[in-house]
Amino acid sequence: MNNTLNINRFGKILKHDGLNFFPNLILTLAILWAIPVIVYLAVALMPTNDTKDAVDAFSRVDLISALANIAIIIAPARLYRYCNDSRKGIGYAMLPASTLEKFLSMLIYCVIVTPIVYVAGALAIDSILALFQGPYEGFAVSIYFDTFAKINAVFQRDGIMLDESFMLYYASISPIFMLILSAIGTLAISSIFMFGNMIFKKRKTGKMLGILIILFIIFMIVVINYVAHNEAINLYFQQMNDDNKAEFIKNIIFRIMDITFYAEIIISALMLFGVYRKIKTQKY
């Protein structure tokens, strides 16, 4: 018998989790689906130029993306809330499936199924609303996966002039690579909250969010202090003219994007390893 991965058994655990755990998330998804509808109704009832601008297709894509991230953050604790509970988790621990199979099933539901179901539902609702003669103009679905157009729109909306190198940089990135970038970002967020779900017994999402906020504040304090008190950096910056400064900032942004990409991969790997270990060794 293959004790590590058996396709038949994996199918069973996938079905088990889908039937037992996924319904726990439906109410959360319904609330998140309702938010764009509430926005639509609010704008329809109080139409002004400002509110109409706020619900153009790009803004709605932003809103759906943000809500999808919230769904990803909430999902592990809603789906697998009891898997580390000393009493309620026994049934899950004793299910005859391997640690890898349980882990992969958890990963699929938290990282793939949840965002796909949420985004598909939200885009469907958006499309239905856009069909009516109302404040929604254009279809969010038509630009949701066009990352380049989204970034361009965000910069334009915020009054930031993109220089040619930025445009070329984004234009040079293939849509598939952009999708991978986006998927890794999703994986990083999800894996952090999957890990939080495994290490905390109660208020799992809140505690993990609290930790992230504290870590972010510490990180920012350290970076700002370092930059502010580093004479070499300050001197270098003072000697630059405006063109150099723009170039410098642009390079910094590119560098941050690179670092973020690698950091997301490393964080995902560490968190997912932690989740796997906790599934394997959790005591009840």
Next chain:
Amino acid sequence: MIKINNLDFAYNNTQVFKNISLEFEKGNIYGLLGENGVGKTTLLKLICGLQKPQHGSVTVDGLTPSMRQPQFLQNVYFLPEEVITEDTTPEKFIQKIGVFYPRYDFALFNQLMKELEVDLAKKFNELSHGQKKKALLACALSLQTDYLFLDEPTNGLDIPSKALFRKVISQYCNDETTVIISTHQVKDVENLIDPIIILDRDDVLLKASFAEITKKLYFEYGPERLQNAYYTEMLPGGYINVMPNEDGLESNINIEALFNAVMKNKETIKNLMQNE
């Protein structure tokens, strides 16, 4: 076969087991007795792989439970004392988990539910505590695992249900099934369990079959207290005396009296049972 070798286990600083060794052979219904807090549930959890020994080893058919391999998990079922069930019917519950167990039999589940007199149509949260326990027992037996671990299974059962419990366990557990029943309500499992294991704080006081016990101990039912008895208790119509069986007499075990005798004469009875 379950083998426990030189097992040490503690929760933080509270020692539960210290260097204990035990073996459970196939085809028996073991009674795991002991006062509250001696570690009966912990022992079951160690055998199920829900806890991991700090020292020593636990193996079930050569597999290490704490590794939680499917090959091990599909052969064991643990029914905890505290009944936690989902908002579903027992039928749907067993259909969801049954697919993981190679010998799961849905027809047997229906038969057991009928015999245990549990309403098939009701959800778990609509059933009484005792009904829930019986429904889960039907689920556990229908999985037909080689090992079945029941933690205080008769808690919350009414008197007719306790009789039904004894009936289905003895009827549906075959020669290949090893059942360990942890309980402190010894009368509920009388005439069902054999051998008996009595646990004490970090120690095993007794592990013996009924035949081995009656060979060493004599249960005398008479009108008076006997001076050389390990334990004497007044019963309606007389006394029960638990005494050393020096003359090789046959007697019927009273598990409650045995338990009390062992608890009052820990070392004496432990040594008596260990001597050939």
